[in-house]
Every structure is written in structure tokens, then in C-alpha cells.
Amino acid sequence: MAILMDGRATSAKVKEQVRQETEALKAAHGITPGLAVVIVGNDPASRVYVNNKKKACEAVGFQSFEYALPEDTTQAELLELVETLNADPKVNGILVQLPVPPQIDDKTIIHAISPDKDVDAFHPANVGKIMIGDYAFLPCTPAGVMELLDSVGVEVSGKRCVVIGRSNIVGKPMAMLLLHRSGTVTICHSRTQELAAITREADILVAAVGKANFVTADMVKEGAVVVDVGMDRLENGKLCGDVQFDEVSEKASYITPVPGGVGPMTVAMLMRNTLTAAKLQNHIQ
Ligand code: NAP
Numbered sequence: 001m002a003i004l005m006d007g008r009a010t011s012a013k014v015k016e017q018v019r020q021e022t023e024a025l026k027a028a029h030g031i032t033p034g035l036a037v038v039i040v041g042n043d044p045a046s047r048v049y050v051n052n053k054k055k056a057c058e059a060v061g062f063q064s065f066e067y068a069l070p071e072d073t074t075q076a077e078l079l080e081l082v083e084t085l086n087a088d089p090k091v092n093g094i095l096v097q098l099p100v101p102p103q104i105d106d107k108t109i110i111h112a113i114s115p116d117k118d119v120d121a122f123h124p125a126n127v128g129k130i131m132i133g134d135y136a137f138l139p140c141t142p143a144g145v146m147e148l149l150d151s152v153g154v155e156v157s158g159k160r161c162v163v164i165g166r167s168n169i170v171g172k173p174m175a176m177l178l179l180h181r182s183g184t185v186t187i188c189h190s191r192t193q194e195l196a197a198i199t200r201e202a203d204i205l206v207a208a209v210g211k212a213n214f215v216t217a218d219m220v221k222e223g224a225v226v227v228d229v230g231m232d233r234l235e236n237g238k239l240c241g242d243v244q245f246d247e248v249s250e251k252a253s254y255i256t257p258v259p260g261g262v263g264p265m266t267v268a269m270l271m272r273n274t275l276t277a278a279k280l281q282n283h284i285q
Contacts (some may be wrong), residue, residue: 002226003152004035005089006259007144010151015079018271019060026061033278034063035093035270036085036121040078040104041071046097053095058268062274065091075104079112086114092281093119093274099168116281119273131174133180136280137273142174144265145206145227147179149154152254154225155206156181162199164188164242165208174206189204195219198267208240217247226252229262 005245025031035057039050050066057064068224069082078100085091094117096109110118115125121137129135138146161183165171175185181205188195199205199219205226207215220226220264230242241258256262279285 002249002255003236005152005227005254005256005261007148007256010148011061011144011264013151014147014265014268015056015060015271017191018268019126019274021275022061025275025284026079029282029284030281031059031278031284033092033274034043034065034215035068035095035274036091037054037089037095037097038067038069038078038081038085039097040069040073043099046099050097050163052267053224053270056271057274060271060275062271063090073100073101074106078104078109082109082112087115089281091117092278093117093270094177095111095120095270117277119270119277120130121173121273124233127168127173130260131178136276138177138269138275139169139173140175140266140269141208141229141262143169143228143269143272144262145174146177146228147269148223148256148262148265149204154254156183156204159183159203160201161206162188162202162203163208164195164199165210165229167208174208174229175194178204178206209242211242212240213242213244215243215248217244217251220248222251224251225254226256227262228258230258231263232258 037050037053039046054064068103085094100106109121113121118126120127122159161178163171163175166187166189178185194221200221202224205224207228225246228241228243232240234240239259
């Protein structure tokens with residue numbers, strides 16, 4: 001039976017560290033990090049994510065600024081808000097919750113966020129820095145996965161790593177972070193042939209597919225480390241991951257649950273990035 005990589009416990013540790021550093025920053029420099037979260041429309045899942053981020057801000061002692069805009073917000077209106085936040089010294093991090101409604105081009109919005117306030121690390125300037133391994137922020141979900149691997153002492157160097165999924169927010173940066181740690185990395189996607197033969201080679205398997213229970217036990221090597229990034233819904237509305245947890249956990253050495261795995265880590269890493277942004281903007285080491 002696999003050992004759980006516990007995202008709730010590990011994220012609590014990260015947030016506690018951020019809280020202490022924030023207290024020290026306030027005491028020494030009178031600076032309170034601020035995170036602006038913008039949500040457009042009424043997507044219920046996005047609403048939950050935004051609330052979680054707001055709660056986390058309160059827990060670590062940040063100021064949080066929430067902007068809930070109506071579904072019919074125009075791109076020009078959203079860009080104007082982003083520009084205002086870029087110029088506001090109280091705001092150190094800006095996050096526009098995706099997806100945005102179809103009248104708004106998400107790339108245009110991401111490009112408009114000042115790179116030094118881009119705590120999601122989606123701006124091309126930050127993506128480029130990640131490619132060359134010289135970065136201030138890492139995208140929150142892949143960074144959270146690395147933190148979870150570290151929390152149980154999983155060594156990446158020299159391991160066969162397989163990432164299923166090649167999105168810009170999860171799959172691609174995930175592969176890059178594993179590569180930075182000297183893993184031998186394969187990225188799989190919907191056109192990959194013989195997927196199970198590839199995933200069975202993995203010492204570390206990361207599933208970021210977005211399909212409930214997609215990874216079955218026959219796709220996993222005995223003793224593999226399995227990370228489930230998926231946040232999927234079963235027909236009955238229940239939250240589950242991309243990995244068939246019950247059968248895969250019989251074979252894996254370590255595994256993340258859903259919920260309680262990668263999800264809470266994403267929020268904790270956002271807090272860490274916002275603290276980093278506040279320090280950088282104020283020229284504090
Ligand atoms: P996405 O943009 O939809 O990407 C899904 C990826 O899976 C694509 O690269 C796609 O390949 C690949 N794929 C789809 N069907 C496949 C198949 N049959 N075989 C192999 N690959 C296949 O999704 P995402 O934004 O990366 O998110 C992935 C999952 O992670 C979702 O469940 C999402 O909710 C979750 N998520 C969780 C967190 C968290 O905090 N825990 C954060 C972000 C996302 P193509 O590129 O060829 O289409």
C-alpha cells in the first residue's frame with residue numbers, strides 16, 4: 001500500500017513558514033504583502049478557488065483585494081483593471097482566475113499583467129525564465145508537486161519521469177521542473193501512442209489530464225511515485241482525480257490523494273510567490 005503524500009499537512013507547513021516571514025517583513029519594514037484576485041463571471045469552481053485563495057491570504061497575514069466582475073465584462077474593462085493593479089503599490093501579486101468568458105482573450109490578459117506581479121508565473125517573460133532555470137516565481141501547481149515530492153524525500157535525479165498532459169499551466173512547466181532536477185522526462189498527450197507502455201516505465205508519474213480515473217493500475221509500474229494533479233468530477237458530482245486511487249495505491253510507493261493532494265499545495269505556493277513578489281518589489285532579499 002502506497003504512502004500518502006499529504007497536501008493538507010505539507011501546505012499547512014508552507015503557509016506557516018510564509019506567515020512567519022510575513023510577520024518578520026511587517027516588523028522590520030512595515031510591509032504587508034497584497035494579492036489581488038480578479039474573477040469574471042459566476043463559474044462555481046472558480047468561485048471556490050477564489051474563496052480558498054482569499055482564506056489563505058487571511059491565514060498568512062496578507063492583504064487580499066477581490067474584484068468580482070460581471071460575466072459580460074469586456075476585455076477593455078478587464079485590461080483597465082489590470083493596469084490599475086499594476087500601478088498600485090499595495091498590490092504585489094495579481095491573479096486573474098481562469099477561465100475567463102469567451103469575449104476575453106486570456107493570453108492578452110496574461111501579457112498585460114506586470115511580470116513582477118505575475119504570481120501565477122504565466123507571463124511569457126516568467127515562462128522564459130523558467131526555461132533557463134533563472135526564475136523568481138514558479139507556476140503554483142508544478143511547484144506544489146515538487147514540494148510534495150520533497151516532503152517525502154523522493155529523489156528525482158536520474159529517475160524516469162512521465163508527465164501526462166502538456167498544458168502551459170501544468171504539464172509543460174511540470175516537465176521542466178523535473179528536468180531541472182535531472183529527471184529523464186517524457187511528456188505524453190492525446191496523440192501519444194502506446195501511452196500505457198510509456199507510463200509503465202515511469203519511476204515518477206504525474207497525471208495532468210483532466211479525465212476522471214484515467215490512470216489505471218495496469219499503466220503504473222510497481223513501486224512508482226504517482227502524483228495526481230487532476231480535479232475532475234464524477235457523474236454524481238463527486239470530486240476525484242485522474243488516477244484510479246484505490247487500485248493504483250496498491251501498486252505505487254507514494255501517491256497523492258484527491259482531494260487533499262496537489263490542490264492545497266497550489267494555494268500555498270501562490271502565497272509563497274506573493275511574499276517573494278512583495279520582497280522583490282521592495283528590494284528586500
Ligand atoms: P488541459 O489544458 O485540458 O490539458 C490536458 C492535457 O491532457 C492535454 O495536454 C491533453 O493533450 C492531455 N490529454 C487529454 N486526453 C488525453 C489522453 N487520452 N491521453 C493522453 N493525454 C491526454 O488541462 P490542465 O489545465 O493541464 O489541467 C489538467 C487537470 O489538472 C485538470 O483536471 C485540472 O482541473 C487539474 N488542475 C488542478 C490544479 C490543482 O491545483 N490541483 C491546478 C490546475 C489544473 P493535448 O494537448 O494533445 O490535447
